[in-house]
Amino acid sequence: MATTRCVSINTSIPGPKSMELIEKRKTYVPKGVGNNSPIFVEKADGALVHDVDGNVLLDFAGAIGTLNVGHRPExxxxxxxxxxxxxxxxxxxxxxxxxxxxxxxxxxxxxxxxxxxxxxxxxxxxxxxxxxxxxxxxxxxxxxxxxxxxxxxxxxxxxxxxxxxxxxxxxxxxxxxxxxxxxxxxxxxxxxxxxxxxxxxxxxxxxxxxxxxxxxxxxxxxxxxxxxxxxxxxxxxxxxxxxxxxxxxxxxxxxxxxxxxxxxxxxxxxxxxxxxxxxxxxxxxxxxxxxxxxxxxxxxxxxxxxxxxxxxxxxxxxxxxxxxxxxxxxxxxxxxxxENLVERSRQIGEQIMKNFTALQQEVPIIAEVRGLGAMCAIELIHPSTKQPMKEFTAIYTKALCEQGVIVLSAGVHGNVLRFLTPLVITDEQLQEGLSIMNRLLVSMYQSTVATEVK
CATH class of the missing domain: 3.40.640.10 (Type I PLP-dependent aspartate aminotransferase-like (Major domain))
Incomplete structure (x- = not known):
């Protein structure tokens, strides 16, 4: 499986240990308690999450914006x-x-x-x-x-x-x-x-x-x-x-x-x-x-x-x-x-916004890139039908997790990808996560929507 500087995926997602725990979860936890990522965490530091199967993922969700200073700051x-x-x-x-x-x-x-x-x-x-x-x-x-x-x-x-x-x-x-x-x-x-x-x-x-x-x-x-x-x-x-x-x-x-x-x-x-x-x-x-x-x-x-x-x-x-x-x-x-993380938030936001703005021309389903500081999002809308791409967004977030990046969706139509990276994320980690997202989004667009538009 692919291994990069930070992300390390050594099993399928979820891996065997996570799958075993998922079955236990089904027995004891109500289904109404939703889960975004099908992994169980072993430990986490900064912007990285290690699951019970030894996989290392980049956290672009931050426990729904709870971890501005990252996981387990000393x-x-x-x-x-x-x-x-x-x-x-x-x-x-x-x-x-x-x-x-x-x-x-x-x-x-x-x-x-x-x-x-x-x-x-x-x-x-x-x-x-x-x-x-x-x-x-x-x-x-x-x-x-x-x-x-x-x-x-x-x-x-x-x-x-x-x-x-x-x-x-x-x-x-x-x-x-x-x-x-x-x-x-x-x-x-x-x-x-x-x-x-x-x-x-x-x-x-x-x-x-x-x-x-x-x-x-x-x-x-x-x-x-x-x-x-x-x-x-x-x-x-x-x-x-x-x-x-x-x-x-x-x-x-x-x-x-x-x-x-x-x-x-x-x-x-x-x-x-x-x-x-x-x-x-x-x-x-x-x-x-x-x-x-x-x-x-x-x-x-x-x-x-x-x-x-x-x-x-x-x-x-x-x-x-x-x-x-x-x-x-x-x-x-x-x-x-x-650590002046308020200023760091602005720097992170600039990188995220610049990345997806540059990607818009190649991937026109990105209807808007928006945000304030490091509270950034992209909204996905079909270029022909002008309909919110809820199903595509769900498939994309699932595939991202499988490739080692945890991201959340948002919006009343579920077609918005929101980014809540810890403000302690390094530039290298941020760019690695963005690179994974870019490659996958281009690939999915070209294999599905682009063929429909043609």
Missing amino acids: EVVEAIKAQLDKYIHTCFHVAMYEPYLALAEKLAEITPGSFEKKTILLNSGAEAVENAVKIARKYTGRSGIVSFTRGFHGRTLLGMSLTSKVKPYKFQMGPFAPATYKAMFPYPLHRPVGMTEEEYAEFCVGQFEDFLYTEVAPEELAAVIMEPVQGEGGFIVPHKTFVQGIYNICRKHNILFIADEVQTGFGRTGEMFASTHFGIEPDLITMSKSLAAGLPISAVLGRAEIMDAPVPGEIGGTYGGSPLGCAAALAVIEKIEK
């Missing part, structure tokens, strides 16, 4: 070990601990806005969204929450209520939470012919203003929640005019603006937080994923007066802000700052 491992030697858990509600305060202080320092901020620490992105909504409702005395088409905010009941994708997420899972509304989010690739991106953004802001007349009155709304760059929806990057337009409407009507930075945070987009790109200072920010290099922790940070609206006991949880998670998170942020 500094984070040491911080976790040091905390383990002191205590594992006391529950912050029962016996407080300093790492919780240290992390809250650090988050206040690195997030947008010069106002006083406070933070509650939780366990997951979905839990952060749930609590952000609770806090917004408590502060405003209003109940309505607006999210956007193609948005994703978690798999809990309220998170699904705010999410805009029926299959696989919402189908037959209702009824969903009341007082939740969906507004139009721009999709620049599909804007009307002859309209510039800025004109399209202005049009979408106008649609939102109409929405406040046709769907829900602004005085009923507690908050608008927005991913600055949509994740699961297909890495849709809105124009600055749109984000600022919605933000200003919120200011006008005293509606809180919640930035869901669960996937975009901690350097992924070429800024510590994506909100900075758009020149906004959110009232509340939800964060998780790359906060702690794989340990389960999340946060809601916001203006101090908003965060203080709930009374003691109304927000929190047994495991929220675990000492191990706090220690890991502090080490993650230090590593991002020390």
